[in-house]
Amino acid sequence: MELADPLLTANQIQSRVRSLADDINGTFANSGRRLSVIVVLKGACFFAIDLLRHLTLDVQVDFLRASSYLGAGSTGEVRLLYDITMAIAGTDVLLVEDIVDTGLTATWLRRHLAGRSPASVHLVTLLDKPSGRRVDVNIDWSGFTIPDEFVVGYGLDYDEAFRNLPGVYVAREVQE
Numbered sequence: 001m002e003l004a005d006p007l008l009t010a011n012q013i014q015s016r017v018r019s020l021a022d023d024i025n026g027t028f029a030n031s032g033r034r035l036s037v038i039v040v041l042k043g044a045c046f047f048a049i050d051l052l053r054h055l056t057l058d059v060q061v062d063f064l065r066a067s068s069y070l071g072a073g074s075t076g077e078v079r080l081l082y083d084i085t086m087a088i089a090g091t092d093v094l095l096v097e098d099i100v101d102t103g104l105t106a107t108w109l110r111r112h113l114a115g116r117s118p119a120s121v122h123l124v125t126l127l128d129k130p131s132g133r134r135v136d137v138n139i140d141w142s143g144f145t146i147p148d149e150f151v152v153g154y155g156l157d158y159d160e161a162f163r164n165l166p167g168v169y170v171a172r173e174v175q176e
Helices: 010-028 045-054 104-114
Strands: 002-008 035-041 059-070 073-082 092-100 120-128 141-145 168-172
Touching (some): 073 104
16 A cells, blocks of 8 residues: 555644534533443544543443445445443434445444434544445534545554554555
């Protein structure tokens, strides 16, 4: 894999994360309910940690892991690899994703979490790639809309590589 110049710098990401947190704080400030933040592993962990630092709400945090990708491509089938363990009934749920591409994983996870009787389920994603959509998905907050490119960094990977990069980069196969 070869990386291009950053599509999004660390400073751009951090500025947008603060703005998203402000919007989320405003939405839930007067709900009277706890906010259950559900982080989709592994990719969304970097985004979620930074977002959580700016939330001023009463939150509880849990993690789940789902996959619909193999390498750089979607398999079209969502697999739940690890589920949440905390009760979310009656709480407002904030599902935190790194990227919404096909929409399959986000849609599946929203339905899965809604089955546990929360008061509401909301979705925040750092990156939205609408050109990859296979299903309609309601995104409540999106950090950035990106072009139809494979991206890595800030939690996003290619076969587990590049997650630790502070920005988001377009990754391309090296032509030999």
